[in-house]
């Protein structure tokens with residue numbers, strides 16, 4: 813099965829590997845990425861953060877209180 817790279821280097825657009833990550837809290841993950849293009853060599857730090865909910869969980873965590881997506885942003889979710 814082929815590996816699909818979903819992350820791309822912001823500079824050259826080549827594949828970006830997540831080399832390390834750690835969880836700051838339930839809603840925030842810190843990522844460290846490295847471009848796989850040897851002629852570029854970029855590395856960077858990024859975040860994955862949950863900021864809205866679209867539909868509520870059937871098993872909600874009482875510690876999580878995310879706002880619902882504003883109506884204007886619902887149009888961005890693919891059907």
Ligand SMILES: [Zn+2]
Pocket residue numbers: 821822823824825826847848849852853854
């Ligand atoms: Zn690059």
